[in-house]
Amino acid sequence: MSQFTRSTAPFIQSIAHPTDFSDSSARAFAHALAISLARAAALTILHAKTSRYADWRNAPSVRGTLERWGYLEQGSSRTDVFDRLGIRVSKVDVGGSKAMDAVVKFLDDHPTDALVLATEGRKGLPRWLHHSFAEELARKTHTMALFVPQSGKDFVNLATGDVTLRRILVPVAREPDPMPALLRAARAYELMRDRPITVCVLHVGDDAEMPDLNLPEVEGCQWERIHRKGDPVDEIVRVASEGNFDSIAMATVGHHGVLGALRGGTTEQVLHRSPCPLLAIPCN
Numbered sequence: 001m002s003q004f005t006r007s008t009a010p011f012i013q014s015i016a017h018p019t020d021f022s023d024s025s026a027r028a029f030a031h032a033l034a035i036s037l038a039r040a041a042a043l044t045i046l047h048a049k050t051s052r053y054a055d056w057r058n059a060p061s062v063r064g065t066l067e068r069w070g071y072l073e074q075g076s077s078r079t080d081v082f083d084r085l086g087i088r089v090s091k092v093d094v095g096g097s098k099a100m101d102a103v104v105k106f107l108d109d110h111p112t113d114a115l116v117l118a119t120e121g122r123k124g125l126p127r128w129l130h131h132s133f134a135e136e137l138a139r140k141t142h143t144m145a146l147f148v149p150q151s152g153k154d155f156v157n158l159a160t161g162d163v164t165l166r167r168i169l170v171p172v173a174r175e176p177d178p179m180p181a182l183l184r185a186a187r188a189y190e191l192m193r194d195r196p197i198t199v200c201v202l203h204v205g206d207d208a209e210m211p212d213l214n215l216p217e218v219e220g221c222q223w224e225r226i227h228r229k230g231d232p233v234d235e236i237v238r239v240a241s242e243g244n245f246d247s248i249a250m251a252t253v254g255h256h257g258v259l260g261a262l263r264g265g266t267t268e269q270v271l272h273r274s275p276c277p278l279l280a281i282p283c284n
Helices: 023-039 062-069 099-109 132-140 179-190 232-242 257-262 266-273
Strands: 014-019 042-049 089-095 114-119 144-149 167-172 197-204 221-228 247-252 278-282
Touching (some): 014 023, 167 232, 179 278, 221 232
Parallel strands (some): 014 042
């Protein structure tokens, strides 16, 4: 194994969470906030409004959630979120009749390390990301994205904010290059407040097609390998379910943005059936 240090790969310092304030977005909000808390990362909440007026009273409360999780005292001030926890929160209205155009422009003007998005079960992407909205974002956004299903397993405890990423599944193939996903998965150790994690490398197919991987030695990370034969999507979903994994990380061919890589591909099919949050990582 090769050596790996935390400084060799950038990690999450900023997060954008586009939301329409729907119930399906609440779980994704909790994941975005918990990751921001663990990393002291800047959090931008983008309200993808589909009407002229936005009412932020319908949005989950950052301060209220942190109080409920026990990180702030009841009745804390707005400035405590940054002064005491190091989280810089921005709330931005984007949209109107062309919500996705505004989201794309904002992300183009304000690059972020990661998007955290809600998905709606087997329907996949939320309604406001469908059709032309998704295509526009796909053409211009080259950012890794965490997709949080409306139902299924969470790796953030919605009641306490605790992060549980003990087991991460990374499906691999020769194409696309799986190393970005493997390295990102290994860095999840830092979200776990230095508690050890296991990253499982899954290959579905013939032995001869298994990529030659030089897995690095990463502090706090243990590697496992699984080999299966059969339909890749079926096997990925089956292993994720049977192995009680907390998350799936998949490399995508990001020539047209992460959502462009998802549409019609293996990652999109896994996303629709995933029993847990899925991190899609452009490999270029």
